[in-house]
Amino acid sequence: MEDVSRYHALLKDPTRRKIIEILGERGKIGFKELRSLLGLGVGTVYYHLDMLSDFIVQDKSRKYSLNNRGQLLYRSMKRGNYHQH
Secondary structure, X not given: OOXXXXXXXXXXXXXXXXXXXXXXXXXXXXXXXXXXXXXXXXXXXXXXHHHOOXXXXXXXXXXXXXXXXXHHHHHHHHHOOOOOO
């Protein structure tokens, strides 16, 4: 699968792993709540959301959730395939 190295590069960043985990566990979340959980500035959170744009969607109420690819990525992380220390 040609995307695997790209996934690994994206997920080397602990903030991006945390975003995927939060969305995977909570389903849908608004920006303010996500930012609060991450404890990061607005620009930083938007940067990471942009980096993860292949895996997340935003609904009409502007809440973020994982798309199908994001769900697969989350399940892979939970299995330990992408776990990094």
